[in-house]
Amino acid sequence: MLTLWGRPNSGCTQRVLWSLEEAKVPYNLILASGIMGPEGHISTGAKPYGVVDTPEYLAMNPNGVVPTIKEGDFTLWESLAVVSYVALNHAPDLYGNDLSRFTRAVQWGAWSNQHFDPSMYVFVFHLVRLAEEQRDPVLVEEARKTFIKKLRILETELAKSDYLLGDTFSIADILVAPSVHRWFLFDLERPAMPVLEAWHARLAERPAFQKHIAPRELHLG
DSSP states (O other), X not given: OEEEEEOTTOHHHHHHHXXXXXXXXXXEEEEOBSSEETTEEGGGTOOOOBOTTSHHHHXXXXXXXXXXXXXXXXXXXXXXXXXXXXXXXXXXXXXXXXXXXXXXXHHHHHHIIIIIHHHHHHHHIIIIISOGGGOOHXXXXXXXXXXXXXXXXXXXXXXXSSBTTBSSOOHHHHHHHHHHHHHHHSOOOOOOOHHHHHHHHHHHTSHHHHHHTSOTHHHHO
């Protein structure tokens, strides 16, 4: 049994949960966070789930963040690494059992981490999680413009095929899609991107997406 430390409303944890469901890997989820709890962000007075600041957790993940997994004696953190591990060890069909496809999937995961996550963090915190008096609309507008530029890259890429690695679903889609889904949920001005919207609709048909990505409360609560 694989153990996952994380929280369902963390985009990084969502990637891992989605990959585990697609790979049909049994897992135990332990709620953990230093900044969030069942009542929201600590800036609003909510209590965090905790765990991440304990010596036991820090011995596994010295960063004190989520997600972290442990399977047998093997421990791993960072969602890109974890999703890659799940595919390599449990579901090679999630990268076509081909090294070149796998590295291209990792490429998209690294791209998402570098180009999507900074803007998405601004949206999540300044539109949803921070106390009202701590939110900055100027930062949100700057992030909106930056995010749209990156979305146009996806729009162009997905015009070539149904999924990021071609005609079949892969971990590349898992690594990128949660941030795109959140973007569609936020009440922000955005241009029409029909190709991106069609890709998102295809992914939304997958049961694992419906379970771990689709619910609005996982993103806006």
